[in-house]
Amino acid sequence: MPDSFPRKADDKVISGTFSAPLLEMRGVGLGSDGRRIIGGIDLKLAEGQRTVIMGANGSGKTMLLRLIHGLESPDEGNVLWRGQQLERFARDRQALVFQKPVMLRRTVIANIEFALSARGITGREKKRRALDALEMAHLSHLGLKPARLLSGGEQQRVAVARAIACAPEILLLDEPSASLDPASTALIEELIGQAHRRGVTIILVTHDIGQARRIADRVVFLHAGSVAEDGPASQVLEAPRSDAVKAWISGRLYFDPPQKNDT
């Protein structure tokens, strides 16, 4: 699959400190039923950066997204939005696309308009943004169809377009192209690319190493709820230092060799 995302010439250096992190996690931990899901997470996310979170199933990727989005509160540590404690208002500056798209039982355009209404956008502006979002996702012809009658790929494109229509500062995506065909995956990545070019900070959870290579400025690799490796995409994916990443990547390459040619 071609690289549809032109990399910015001034890609920031990734791990370590940033002058003004948009979002920061300090010693964040979360448990459930006596089991530790996430622990000791320290992350700083810079504005405009494309961060890909990777890791095996159950490594805490989705929970990390939910913590960033404020859908879960950490048991320990803090999540800071522009240096302040994450509050409900911060969630309004973010948009989350779930792995399984949630479509209301209405038309496609009504789904987008509902999200905009919830964010306080009304009237002509709401209509305009909804139509723009549909056009951006090449779904204008399906605007009046019941959203739940669309195919899985189309529904996920609606979900991404709906999230972008809310004009978030951070776009969080939880495996948006899992179980989608290559064409749908390319369209989803195109939408992510458009959002990024508008200056939206991207945080993407994926298992697809090819997708990570196409999108990521930075890769955060989780293992058993902790950060196993965090650095520029080229470093983590091509020259991993931790055993967890080495093992995982070698497994992926073994089972999915064509992705090796993507780079």
Next chain:
Amino acid sequence: MAETEGIQKKTLSDRKNVCAIIFSGCNHPQNSSLDIVLKLCKFSRVQEILHISMGTIFSQAIQLIITADAALLEIVALSLRVTLTAVGLSCVIGLPIGAVLGAVSFPGRGLVNVTLNALMGLPPVVVGLVVYLTLSNSGPLGVLQLLYTPTAMIIAQTILVLPIVTALTRQMVEDLNAEYADHFSSLGVRLHQRVAALIWDGRHRLMTTVLAGFGRAIAEVGAVMIVGGNINHATRVMTTAIALESSKGNLELALALGVILLLVALIVNGLAMTIRGSTLRAAYA
């Protein structure tokens, strides 16, 4: 035996008197249950007479419906007025309450849900009695003078239908909310928006809830009999009329009303099937 033989000689047109004799015998204080059974056995010939006349009764009932008999129409119209108003009121109150109960977590929610589910099985006669006591002259709302009016019947039926509409709405909304909760939280949807969205998105499923409430109300006899009094031209509805006309032996009218009640049930179920039937609608359900 002489009495039995006498009855056997009666013609079909006298069957009303036959029924009156049976019922007066059953109600006589000196008759024990065994006596009544024995008497009914002796009157087996009467049953035959009634059985033979079923065809006639049925054709007369159909005739009443076809000719749009004024008495029949009056009863049907009042039935529909009382029931539809009660169901409408129950929806106005029950849909939002059910939706809030299904969408919001609060301490004691489980207890509220169990109570609500239990109230779905409220005995109509008990509701009728309570409403009767409340609306009677010596009751707290006696001053309103509502007893034996259609309004009293609407109140009683609303009390019966409200728990059904509320409890079924709560269950439906709870299921839908489980699917939407993360999406709503992510968007920061406020409570009133959330409740409105859940009711709107569950509208096709809620139609079934409304129809269930309608079915309960239209078929109900105990409560409306007590608070309405089954007064001719005032509070007589299909179910109370059927009860009365059957006991009087006026079976044509009773059966005609029974046929209409069955038709209403058929229409209600047909509507429910249509609502859930089409593929396009399945996308919304």
